[in-house]
Amino acid sequence: xxxxxxxxxxxxxxxxxxxxxxxxxxxxxxxxxxxxxxxxxxxxxxxxxxxxxxxxxxxxxxxxxxxxxxxxxxxxxxxxxxxxxxxxxxxxxxxxxxxxxxxxxxxxxxxxxxxxxxxxxxxxxxxxxxxxxxxxxxxxxxxxxxxxxxxxxxxxxxxxxxxxxxxxxxxxxxxxxxxxxxxxxxxxxxxxxxxxxxxxxxxxxxxxxxxxxxxxxxxxxxxxxxxxxxxxxxxxxxxxxxxxxxxxxxxxxxxxxxxxxxxxxxxxxxxxxxxxxxxxxxxxxxxxxxxxxxxxxxxxxxxxxxxxxxxxxxxxxxxxxxxxxxxxxxxxxxxxxxxxxxxxxxxxxxxxxxxxxxxxxxxxxxxxxxxxxxxxxxxxxxxxxxxxxxxxxxxxxxxxxxxxxxxxxxxxxxxxxxxxxxxxxxxxxxxxxxxxxxxxx
Numbered sequence: 001x002x003x004x005x006x007x008x009x010x011x012x013x014x015x016x017x018x019x020x021x022x023x024x025x026x027x028x029x030x031x032x033x034x035x036x037x038x039x040x041x042x043x044x045x046x047x048x049x050x051x052x053x054x055x056x057x058x059x060x061x062x063x064x065x066x067x068x069x070x071x072x073x074x075x076x077x078x079x080x081x082x083x084x085x086x087x088x089x090x091x092x093x094x095x096x097x098x099x100x101x102x103x104x105x106x107x108x109x110x111x112x113x114x115x116x117x118x119x120x121x122x123x124x125x126x127x128x129x130x131x132x133x134x135x136x137x138x139x140x141x142x143x144x145x146x147x148x149x150x151x152x153x154x155x156x157x158x159x160x161x162x163x164x165x166x167x168x169x170x171x172x173x174x175x176x177x178x179x180x181x182x183x184x185x186x187x188x189x190x191x192x193x194x195x196x197x198x199x200x201x202x203x204x205x206x207x208x209x210x211x212x213x214x215x216x217x218x219x220x221x222x223x224x225x226x227x228x229x230x231x232x233x234x235x236x237x238x239x240x241x242x243x244x245x246x247x248x249x250x251x252x253x254x255x256x257x258x259x260x261x262x263x264x265x266x267x268x269x270x271x272x273x274x275x276x277x278x279x280x281x282x283x284x285x286x287x288x289x290x291x292x293x294x295x296x297x298x299x300x301x302x303x304x305x306x307x308x309x310x311x312x313x314x315x316x317x318x319x320x321x322x323x324x325x326x327x328x329x330x331x332x333x334x335x336x337x338x339x340x341x342x343x344x345x346x347x348x349x350x351x352x353x354x355x356x357x358x359x360x361x362x363x364x365x366x367x368x369x370x371x372x373x374x375x376x377x378x379x380x381x382x383x384x385x386x387x388x389x390x391x392x393x394x395x396x397x398x399x400x401x402x403x404x405x406x407x408x409x410x411x412x413x414x415x416x417x418x419x420x421x422x423x424x425x426x427x428x429x430x431x432x433x434x435x436x437x438x439x440x441x
Contacts, residue, residue, distance in 0.1 A: 031238055121223040317424045387405060402419045
């Protein structure tokens with residue numbers, strides 16, 4: 001082993017992560033909305049970068065006045081819809097109260113309790129804690145809880161699921177002693193579907209407990225969600241796939257991206273200056289402008305190439321629907337396009353495509369491969385659809401176990417999966433186990 005000191009020359013290749021390269025990578029990840037915001041911020045930093053929003057039109061008073069004659073009714077409805085959704089959860093509940101009926105101290109307790117409801121509408125603090133925290137009698141806190149529990153939606157202000165369901169049963173005037181008995185005295189075994197044990201103790205047919213279950217299924221375990229509904233969020237697609245003859249065409253949806261131009265007038269004005277610092281400033285801003293233009297073009301090219309490859313590989317999806325999604329990985333697409341896998345990942349991140357059958361996240365087209373008994377493979381999405389279909393058509397009195405689903409998939413569709421995979425996909429679909437799906441009609 002030679003450990004002598006000396007000097008050697010060695011050539012190595014290294015990728016230097018310059019600021020421009022870092023920003024170019026970030027630019028590729030931006031959605032159309034994020035890119036628009038980025039360019040507007042850049043225009044504030046760079047006077048040579050002129051941004052013009054294509055979707056902002058100048059106002060013509062005459063045209064606008066005529067248009068308003070026909071749209072006043074529509075605008076009124078639009079404004080009312082915005083106003084209707086502007087109330088917070090606290091305001092929606094407080095507005096149901098007849099405020100003069102309560103003392104200022106009790107209103108303070110009620111507001112405090114409402115502020116401490118969780119997303120499901122349940123109380124998160126113990127009455128004793130609130131009593132000590134606000135320095136009020138425990139009885140006043142308990143009374144205030146009852147006041148909240150009289151509000152809509154039924155079940156709001158409950159301390160747990162059991163109380164929430166009981167409040168709704170009482171509010172609905174079901175007058176079913178068996179429902180109340182089971183919720184009060186057998187709640188845990190009932191939830192765990194130990195129905196035979198309950199039927200034996202109550203000396204009733206198990207079909208009666210099935211009827212109770214069906215009744216309770218109509219109740220809302222999360223009443224707070226009705227108050228906490230957020231305004232609908234609208235997705236702006238980054239690409240549009242349209243049917244063209246026997247195939248499909250792809251175009252980018254860049255209407256919301258501002259139009260960029262070079263402010264030549266400002267540049268010429270400052271170029272006349274003999275100041276060295278001004279010249280250096282201009283040089284930096286010109287380079288910044290050129291880099292942004294190149295990066296935007298590169299982003300467009302990469303994104304449209306990736307979407308076109310997705311359309312090519314997933315042609316059956318666009319022709320026949322989501323159930324025909326075939327296995328496809330980012331590595332395969334990157335290999336076809338001769339780019340790095342991370343580039344594909346960044347290109348599809350948080351971006352959506354509008355298609356003739358709906359709008360989908362670009363990431364949803366990438367699915368893992370599932371083995372079949374033939375030479376062909378299937379996707380995880382197709383397997384999930386097959387599992388859901390089997391469970392939808394099963395005998396509910398003898399629901400299929402995960403192992404039975406494994407055997408049916410292999411025998412009827414040639415899909416080879418493990419019992420653990422079936423259980424995982426079933427959980428992802430929100431489908432309970434066979435014991436929880438069993439009915440006793």
